[in-house]
Amino acid sequence: MAQKNKLQFIILGLLNQQPLTGYDLTKAFDTEIGEFWQAQHSQIYPQLKRLEEQGYVTHEITVSGAKLEKKLYHVTATGAELLRQWITVGTPDLTATKxxxxxxxxFIHSNRDPRLPxxxxxxxxxHTDKLVHLRQRMxxxxxxxxxxxxxxGHYLILQHAIGRENYYVTxxxxTLAALPAEQ
Amino acid sequence: MAQKNKLQFIILGLLNQQPLTGYDLTKAFDTEIGEFWQAQHSQIYPQLKRLEEQGYVTHEITVSGAKLEKKLYHVTATGAELLRQWITVGTPDLTATKxxxxxxxxFIHSNRDPRLPxxxxxxxxxHTDKLVHLRQRMxxxxxxxxxxxxxxGHYLILQHAIGRENYYVTxxxxTLAALPAEQ
DNA sequence: TCTAACATGTAAATCGTTACATGATTGG
DNA sequence: CCAATCATGTAACGATTTACATGTTAGA
Incomplete structure (x- = not known):
């Protein structure tokens, strides 16, 4: 049921690779996994707080320069276990692509609709731009x-995304070629 | 920006094909376009009310049996125009598939992870089941x-969905065949 | 007569985006 | 010194799901 708060697992998964700040996590959602999930910092900071309250992550404070305090988050043992469970249980719900x-x-009924081309x-x-970008990223x-x-896993999903975009472009x-010639 | 309330356009598009009740619309989200968008009746009824307040749809009441009143909704001229505009303007935002x-x-780092197979x-x-279902629907x-x-358009999107699932299955x-042999 | 499907609504909670708000650091 | 980036938070709004709530009708 519901979406079962997948964000928490993504954060755990990213922190499980290496300790990161909320800011680092936000950037990761733009680059690393931006292809597959997005989240803003306004969602990430509160989620980190909740994960810490529940004992799945902890943070240590590091100071840059004179006073800037950064919170570097780590996964705890129970956090790593929660992540492991999420990956291990089945994934039976195929999300419909919106x-x-x-x-x-x-809602276009005729193949002669002038807007189609x-x-x-x-x-x-x-989609061609996206395909180029994905191949570049690979x-x-x-x-x-x-x-x-x-x-x-990272390799597989990049390869998967490239194949998917390649199909879309094809x-x-x-579809464009099959349209009736303009009158 | 944001999601710009696509639900209203889908409802307009469905009603533009033929007058429907809220109940009919709800069913359409399970069958017709369930492959591409979902919405529950708790979202549809309030949205119909808003669309009517804004003058994009109207309803007539039909009575089934002794007392059951059904609201059969129609698109108005301004509603049809709003739909036309939505289809005509560009669609520059590619939604990331979640x-x-x-x-x-x-988050799986090794191709020898025992959970992969x-x-x-x-x-x-x-995905094979989904592919079978889509082909059946075609x-x-x-x-x-x-x-x-x-x-x-309906034909195109069904054909597209079949191709997409076919790629996914392939x-x-x-990927399964490329995994290292079990130890 | 009884059950599945028809039919319409509201409430509560969660998820996600945009906007508001503030301040520090680094490099040119 | 100034601008881009680093860094962390909250508030408000909108979208979506789940649950609550009620009553009718058609067919077996």
């Missing part, structure tokens, strides 16, 4: 094959 | 090609 473009398509071309640009994160061994091209 | 399984994969097999079952909704003409099979 794709606004696809939704709009549903431009709509598809826009998505083609967007070369940046995994410059040589030795690194794949130690971050296999489908858009086919 | 796939819990993919998220879990990210069972995790992938579970997803393989789920034959039910479009038993002959003549129907595609009149519901082209990728899962490949």
């Amino acid at each position: 794709d606004e473009f696809i939704l709009k398509l549903y 431009m709509m598809i071309q826009e998505q083609l640009r967007l 070369t940046v994160v995994f410059p040589d094959k030795a690194l794949i061994e130690a971050h296999y 489908w858009l091209k086919q | 796939d819990e399984f993919i998220l879990k994969l990210y 069972m995790m992938i097999q579970e997803q393989l079952r789920l 034959t039910v909704v479009f038993p002959d090609k003549a129907l595609i003409e009149a519901h082209y 990728w899962l099979k490949q």
Whole structure:
């Protein structure tokens, strides 16, 4: 039921790799896993506080410069166990993709609708850009094959995302080509 | 920005095809477009009320049996115009897919993690079932090609969903096959 | 007659985004 | 010295889910 607060597990998973501040976590949601999940700092700081109250993480304060206090968060043993359990239990709920473009398509009834070509071309640009970005990221994160061994999951999901975008682009091209010639 | 209340447009789009009750709309979110968006009746009834206050829909009351009053909603001219605008403006925001399984994969570091085979097999079952269901739906909704003409968008998104699931299943099979042999 | 499906609503809680608010540090 | 980035929080709003609540109708 519900969404079962997945954010907490993502935070635990990230902290389990290395201690991080709330700020670091926020950045990770832009870069590392931004492809698969997003969260703002306004969600992250309160969640860290709750995780600490529940004993899943602790923090130590480090001081930069003269007075800036940073809270560096660590996963506790029970936190690591909670993470392990989340990964180990089944994942039976396939989340429906909420794709606004696809939704709009549903309401277009004729393949002669004059808006179709431009709509598809826009998505083609967007998804092509995303595909380029993902392939770029693959070369940046995994410059040589030795690194794949130690971050296999990360490699898999990048590869998966590339394949997914590749399919999307291919489908858009086919759909565009199959439209009736303009009158 | 934000999510800009897409629900209102979906409701307008559905009502634009034919007048429906709140109950009918709720069912449509389970079957018709459940693949691409979900909403519960607790979201739909208040939204219908707001759309009516804003003049985008109206309702007429029809009576079934002795006393059951149904509210049959219609799109108004301004409602149809609002729908037209939503479809016509660009759709530049690609929503990141929030796939819990993919998220879990990210936190698995070794391709020898003993949980990997069972995790992938579970997803393989789920996505294969979904693929079967989508293909079944295609034959039910479009038993002959003549129907595609009149519901082209619906055809496209079903075809897209089938291709997407097909890719997912293929990728899962490949990933499973590429795992190191059990020790 | 009884049960599944029809039909419509509200309340409470949670999740997520945007905006508000403040201050420190680093490098040019 | 100034701007970009680092760093941490809260408030308000909107979106979504789950639960509460009630009554009718059609068909077996």
